[in-house]
Amino acid sequence: MNKFNIVLCGLGGQGILFMTKVLAQAALRKGWDVLGAETHGMAQRGGSVVSHLRLGRVQNSLVETGTAHVLFALEEDEGYRNLPFVAPGGRLFVNTSSTAFPREEIRGYLTEKKIVCRAVPAVSIATAMGAALSSNLALLGYFSAAGDGPFDHADLRATIAEVSPDRFREANLRVFDAGFEKAMEDKGD
């Protein structure tokens, strides 16, 4: 694998930029070329926020539709909205506690394109760890169990420890670990 594309989406204030930072830093540590694109300004005020991250030798920071290996969605509807980014065979990690996920209408598409889809109750995981606003780290922890692309659990964990501000480090790791545990449980089922 010489290129890896990630799209992260959600709403303003959910911590998309921090999540992107962790992934980018972890990839950089592994020697990857890192190029990403962020949303700032008016769009941050409660609107849809999308962040792109491209690893490998590329020049343009935006992921093209149909080429994302992984899509992270911190909000279910934003996940659907950004579904066109996902490549055939790609993976989709969505923060949702809905049992009806994914919606009936798109199941055929997901099967046809062999897109692997994981519903992660990231808010509940984070809330249980006493950090309700850190669902981004729960989702990342869950993803880390899958070991996709250049990322593995230990790398991501070490990077979170490195980039978290001191006062949040411990809480961040706790939520990340809880997300990881949840993924291991799901695997066991």
Add this chain to the structure above:
Amino acid sequence: MKQEILLGNGAIALGLLEAGCQVVTSYPGTPSSEILPEVIRLVKSENLNTYVEWSTNEKVALDNAFAASIAGKRAACCMKQVGLNVAADSLMSAAYLGTKGALMIISCDDPGPHSSQTEQDTRFMARLAKVPVFDPSTPEEARKMIRVAMDMSEEFRIPVILRPAIRVCHARQGISYGELKENRKKGKFEKDPMRWAATPRFRLILHGELNRKLREIGKKFETLSDYNFHTLETGKKYLFGIVAGGVPYAVIRDILTDQGRDDIPVLKIATPFPFPEGLAATFMEACDRILVVEETDTLIEYLLRDREKILGRLSGHVPSEGELVPGVIRETLNRTLEELDIEPLDRGPDHAITELVKSLNLPVRKPTLCPGCPHRAAFFAIRKSKPKAIFTSDIGCYTLGLNLGAVDTCLDMGAAITLASGFYHSFSQDGLDQSVVATIGDSTFFHSGTAGLLNAVYNGARFILVILDNLTTAMTGMQPTPALGIRADGTEGKAVSLERMAAGCGVDFIEVVDPYDLNKMGEVLKKAGEYINEPEGGIAVIIARHPCLIAYRDEAIPERKKVKITEDCAECNFCIERFECPAIYHDQELGRTNINAQVCSGCGVCLSICPKGAIVEAA
């Protein structure tokens, strides 16, 4: 060597310091806002002596940088593309006068637009002002280009423009860099009034000098092969080629590499003005048809002479508005290749999934004021107090007051006040009594409020001006305003009072109120309304002062209130529609209006908005 993932604006900051830039001025505006803070971060970590300032507006920023330049220093000023409109007067003249130390104007474009009033193309401003322009494709290229551009500025004694688009500014890239060295060049101003204070007769001479400089620079650009180059094989002829610059070049490069399409040559133009004519002529000659892909307008397309060969926006092949994202460029390219009977790319965008997503009827998420935002309280009170007024407003977070029906206009920085006076006179001319309430943010008022206010006072306009003072420049990332007495680098400056500014403009009615107190705010609005109608009345200024919740997390809400909705709720939706707080929503499952405690800031303003009194403090 350090390796860091830098924001594009960080890479630009790095480039400025690597080029020995000694003075950096800026007014914040997306997507340029992070350049100055990144300069400051590097200046502090590398212990440099660079002078930095948040200027009160872009013209002020450019003038200050220009002075540094003609004192022999290396200087830069940073702004968004519409900021360059504000600085245009300064830019046009500076091109004629020339410079001494390097002078770079960084004007960041916003194709999309994501956070701007227009999709205007800074490259055209460069052409208009007769100033060389550099158009980087990536953060790394922007960083490297800055030194080349600044050296050229100094060599030819001409201001230069760097035009990074949003996908450069807000890209993030891993970048390695070494130690930054201080530029110790001392300032020295050599008097030369024929130049620095040139009268029209000398301006004609300077115009000739400027034209000669541009011809020389144009020749230099022909051989600037790290940035302007083509991929033609010598002597070979092609059916089709692409000319691209800036971010679209990066997209084209990735697509062609990914598809292994060596059969399509590319000409990259990183300096579209002065245009490298010779390089373009060589490329034109080798290709039968040429697609021009550039953002956001048609500068290269206009400058290429052989109209028969050119496909682009003018021929309808490239969309004339909106960002050229990879999917759009791929589709454009494919359509063009098919039209020319050339093998298309192997994959087009999957429209089926786009249609499928459309059919899901996902909620449209419009940007909203944050929960607890003091502007919401102010807008609610204004609309309630003056339901029939025309609401002129301005550029900032508070433009989102339109969600509360309390913003009717948004033209440009400062226009809340100038449109208010314009409306007043338009109606008073007809003998009509139309009330107008203008809203402007604190930073926007400092930027360009005073000239309009002075004019309105002088010319006898009557309206209520509410200065929404949240003690920061919120939209662009919490830069300090002159009222705080904190300068860009965190050092102490002299605080300038909004009250005194308004008084200095000749306003006699000035009241300060905390908008969280809706009753008080309503009373002050009423008083202001009476004042503007008094025979001796005039403009009433209300300063609605409450700190921004993002900038002042702890101080903004000293006592958090827990709120709930009681059985008295009539489900009239008044609170949802008129107060528009993200924490108040209609719960589909419960079938009633509810408070989202996770989203609620605890500001407690909503406690006094419900007509039925159904929003109460929870125990």
